[in-house]
Amino acid sequence: MSPSEFAVTFTPGGETVTVPAGELLLNAAVAAGVPITAPCGGHGRCGKCLVRIERGKADAPDDHEREHLTDDQLSVGWRLACRARVLGDLEVYVAPESEVVCAKPLENDLIEDVAVEAAVRQIVVELPEPSLEDQRSDFIRLRDALAGQFPLRDARLHALWRLPQVLRDNGFRLAATVRDDLLVEVGPVNGHHPLGVAVDIGTTTVVAYLVDLVTGQHLGSGTAHNPQAQHGADVISRTEYSKTTPDGLARLQREAIGVVNQVVAQALECIDAGPECIHEMTVVGNTCMHHLFLGLDPRYIAEAPYIPVNAAPISVAPRDLGVRMNSEGRVFCLPVVAGYVGADTIGVIAATRLTDSPEPVLAVDIGTNGEVALWSGERLVCASCAAGPAFEGAQIEYGMRAAPGAISSVEFVDGDLRIETINGKPALGLCGSGLFDAMAVVLQAGLVDMMGRMVDAEKAKSLSEKLAARLEGEANTRRVVLVSADESGTGDSICFTQKDVRELQLAKGAIRAAVELMLKECGLKADDLSEVLLAGAFGNYLRPESAVRMGLLPPMDVGRIRGVGNAAGAGAMMALLSLPWRQRACDLARHAEHLELARRADFQQMFMETMLFL
């Protein structure tokens, strides 16, 4: 090793790499195969690439680091990997939250018992060599060899372009990639398996799950904010944007395609494969996201009688969209049910096997748009409601993602609130579960009345002293201080506000009204439900007690309420892994009844009632 080079060892993994003096730790980590997250692109702005220097010499922290790190942190060696430079042999601890989590499986046991039977298969086959007695063409030779198992009808040009050389370079033994009755690719036997990716396009968040289509193995995932949010947080405002802005629809589509390409690229980073290995993509999303992704005009969804351009399943060539994957691959969009009941709902219904139950089951997918599916035991009824972005944390004043420092739990104990944050870090904001808890607890503690008003100074007198002390501000700016400024990680207090209550009130009121009307439609009561499934990211974190206490769900045995995680994504994954499952999802969409709440005379009345905190 020359004197101008140093060894850097990363813990806890122990990966070691030699780098020139002055190299950034971030680059050293990449070289060592320890990918560190750097959402801001390594400019020192986001403060996410936390590492701790355990031993050895680095340069002095810069202004960015002093901004993101406390003196205490700096004193024990915490640094930002994108700013710190190597000045000697180092041992560097990578904080768990800084690591790019590769090959993160879809955390969902819904897909565990799905047998792989994908649209694209790879078959290894050995062909008899040609002779003057057997002059069959290369393709017909292959077709004949596969005839028993996989009757081929045609071939893509790309496969034929490679076929003669692949055959002759490999002694007439090859791996054939087949879709339906089409040969789509050929290669040597030890080449890549065809990959698939399941994409869930949410109004707020876009997620991709990468999978090996031969083994079914989950290889990685990617996630990003939906960049369309800049034109509006909900589907109505995006539809409006597409209608009123010249080139608006094209722009929204470009953004959808762009973010899908981005999350797929993220997922691919986890393995040594390029986008050309991806042969199949399945997509779920609400009807507006589905339309914008496909470039279909959503304007007639927004006005009565709320008609989508296409609700049927559709299979599209990647280049018609600009999706980066094998050019011979296909993008399969699951069907939608109606203008506001999308492919994501179909994904949830399929993934949760809702209609397999002999008894009534309710599934609620909580996102920017709330979608509710009720299986009565005989009928499958779907409805939607504009829950607003509250459940995504978007309009919540101190809202944040579920990351270290987020308040994840609020309890009412001993006359005061007990707060917990993720990883016990100083509080930075409220994530979903903390938000629902806060709502439930302020009701329980009497900080908010049945109309959703935070109690005024007069009424606060009946509260415990500790509780009363948490109330600040007046009327519309009234708020409950959850964590005081001197205890928080931001230097400001973290509050749950009157405005937050109003947002949540609208959201829960809408969903609850939908639930009540659907039960009524099917002649059922809440007690008849054998199970209530909460899908969506929040569904997983929302405590059943809080859901009932805040009135999102009717009063019921909380033991029957179960979070099922990203069931929409799981549905996309199942449609990716298994054609029979895909067919089942398509059948479900055809048989689902849509309940158009807007046209019901009883909706507004119900909504008024369900907005109350009773």
Added chain:
Amino acid sequence: MSPSEFAVTFTPGGETVTVPAGELLLNAAVAAGVPITAPCGGHGRCGKCLVRIERGKADAPDDHEREHLTDDQLSVGWRLACRARVLGDLEVYVAPESEVVCAKPLENDLIEDVAVEAAVRQIVVELPEPSLEDQRSDFIRLRDALAGQFPLRDARLHALWRLPQVLRDNGFRLAATVRDDLLVEVGPVNGHHPLGVAVDIGTTTVVAYLVDLVTGQHLGSGTAHNPQAQHGADVISRTEYSKTTPDGLARLQREAIGVVNQVVAQALECIDAGPECIHEMTVVGNTCMHHLFLGLDPRYIAEAPYIPVNAAPISVAPRDLGVRMNSEGRVFCLPVVAGYVGADTIGVIAATRLTDSPEPVLAVDIGTNGEVALWSGERLVCASCAAGPAFEGAQIEYGMRAAPGAISSVEFVDGDLRIETINGKPALGLCGSGLFDAMAVVLQAGLVDMMGRMVDAEKAKSLSEKLAARLEGEANTRRVVLVSADESGTGDSICFTQKDVRELQLAKGAIRAAVELMLKECGLKADDLSEVLLAGAFGNYLRPESAVRMGLLPPMDVGRIRGVGNAAGAGAMMALLSLPWRQRACDLARHAEHLELARRADFQQMFMETMLFL
């Protein structure tokens, strides 16, 4: 009419147009809807745009016109339309050979009784309007309306992009264009019909036939030389070029695609429609042309055991090739039989309904490559032979296309040769029929012996004086003067040469050997053949007597020999118009037996014999 404008009337049609003073006649003709051919682009170089001013004033002829036209022609008013300018009211006669022949049908009665049942159909349909009681999406609404007649499974994005507006602009009535179970386009009811084009890619000539896929009406055609000819006249030399020149295969493919786009554009010129109206293309060609068009490597066709990459029928997206047509359209290439028995042969077999005959029939497709198909009544046997380019006129010293001035007939009458040219114009060269006649007649008249040698001065003494006088030169440069220099249209004599005889000898020897071996293979004799069909451009012009006399075909009743024109093109057209016919062509290819002549011990012996003029 202002004094600076004049009326120009074109005869014989009588179309009249008003143009500014000084306008070119070529432009006036275009404005009058009388398209005049101008292969050189209106630069006065080709001399093809002949018109005669019958009455009125034009400018004086320029140098270009003086070069192309004789004083006699100029004196009676002949002009080049691309040079002559309007200086007064005019009456202009357009020479028949100058007119662009638009909507020229495929001159082939083979396709007359094919019922239209194309891959792409257009259906006019009226949908119930949506309401809150009927919220079906636009596509499902359309799908349901068509369900009885045309079960749709999916839709192309391009169609869905337009669907909502087309529906709402036309009161939910539209014309749906459907391929198989896919919706490929939507439009107003009075829009374009989907068009199709049948393409015959010959080694020398490429032809396109345009057709309305709804009515089956022939709309136009286009034709051009195959630009690949610059890299070699035959398939062997082009394969060699593709193998040895860097980027050679890509270049040959580009040229093939380019010329196909060119002939299709030519055909489209005849009507008011763009390439996006073309939804289906069928392609025939020999195996090498087929491979080069598709970008498939032809190298393994050229070496034993002569294996094509793909012999099966294949359907390709236009953009995978760069073919200019509707991006949702398909390019269907008919199957090939073997390395040297191509899709053109399948076209001939299908179009001539060869296998419908209860008795043996032989079909010979005469081109640069000779392909022979024999239906024994039970077996369909195909073979090919390298006929060389002689039958395309390429290596014939005075060869030319069948155009005015071409010698089209040579007879032996009253001890001398009697020559006829097309349109009686001064002779410019020999076209196909004239060439075969010349060969037959020089044999008949004793100018050439059985070995193919033109008689020397000594032997010429036994000929008539007039005949003997036609012989010039010695040995390899010996030739028969058909038209003397002072009677020809070129100022030089037009001859049939010793070299021409050698080329024809090789060509007819190869084809005849193939015919003999195939008859032998099937245990047949020439007398057993109920019919012999001569396909290809030459086949139509080759007089049966000449074919037998020169030994191209075995001695037989010439009444059984029949020209069937461009049967390969007719086959492509039938596969375009009718899916059942397409399926029949594919079935024929699967059942055809290929006779590999090269591997037969008896081929060389047979070839030596069939080269003789017996």
